[in-house]
Amino acid sequence: MRARCTGLAGAILAGVLAGCGGGGPGGEERTPRFDAAFVVAHDLWREQRQAELLGDDGWTRLVGLHWLTLKAHYIGSGSTSGIRLAVGPPRLGLVTREGGRYWFTPEPGVAVLADGQPVKGRVPLRADDQAEPTRLVFDDGKGTLGLIRRGTRHALRVRHADAPARAGFVPLAYWPVDPSWRISARFLPHAADKTLPVVDITGAVTEQANAGAVEFEREGRTWQLQALGEPGRPLLLIFADRSNGRGSYAAGRYIDLDVPDAKSRVVIDFNRAYNPPCAFTSYATCPLPPAENRLEFAVEAGEQAYPPRDNGDGT
DSSP: OOOOOOSSHHHHHHHHHHTTTOBOGGGOBOSOOOOHHHHHHHHHHHHHHHHHHHSTTOGGGEEEEEEOOSSEEEEESSTTOSEEOSSSOSOOEEEEEETTEEEEEEOTTOOOEETTEEOOSOEEEOBTTSSSOOOEEETTTTEEEEEEEETTEEEEEEEETTOHHHHTOOOOOBOOOOGGGEEEEEEEEOOTTOEEEEEBTTSOEEEEEBOEEEEEEETTEEEEEEEEBOTTSOEEEEEBOTTBTTTBOTTOEEEEEOOOOTTSEEEEEGGGOBOOGGGTOTTOOOBOOOGGGBOSSOOOOSBOOSSOOOOSSOO
16 A cells, blocks of 8 residues: 555645655656645545534444334334334334335434424434435434435434444545546436446445446546436446555445536546445445446545554555
């Protein structure tokens, strides 16, 4: 693994100017040349990335993923609850399913908010694939609970401010920013209703909107990656490469893309490749890279495996 340039924008910039990449044969300089704004922008992106992971809806706050298999489940942290939560009151309430819809009824005397309002009786539980998912708040505001749908199954996803993954969080590690990994690509649109089957880490298959492919040159070849998302909206790349398990997260990484411009051009910045939620918690249901999105070269850019590895030599 390459040595990491660490610190905030000033430290990163200093590392770049000092030659973090080292010199080439004969002493010639091979450090990439780029302006300070490029480095600062990436440093700010990294700070925002870490803040989101630790925020109210961050992945490090997950403490439970509970699949709903019955028509009714009592939920709570006590031993008498059918679904036992890691946090909160011994009996939080009752989750029921009726005609394909889910409902939540709090236990008497237990304070629960639904979308910011106190819950007095039964309220609908809208899943994350609906326009306005329900968000239940409990345990004096420290815990949240929501319904997710994966394929034909539903589960309760639970977050808490005192989650072990959040309390034990360590700073993210990155390869040094390198402008050669910021690549101009061509966007090749698909038909508006095109979808791509994507398998998640639980084995569920979901048909995802597949607006098009992005085509770019690297390593002397032309490559294509399928982009997920609706036409005319920001897109997502889920990709694998030869650095997986050898510096980057073993199951692949993600990159967010802006909407392609009027000339069907888009920038793929591998410096902003980031780990899926499953790198931080076992309670996520991360989509995996489609077979079409496997690159036969190592992308030594962006976010490295979490937690950072220490090989004893600072790398």
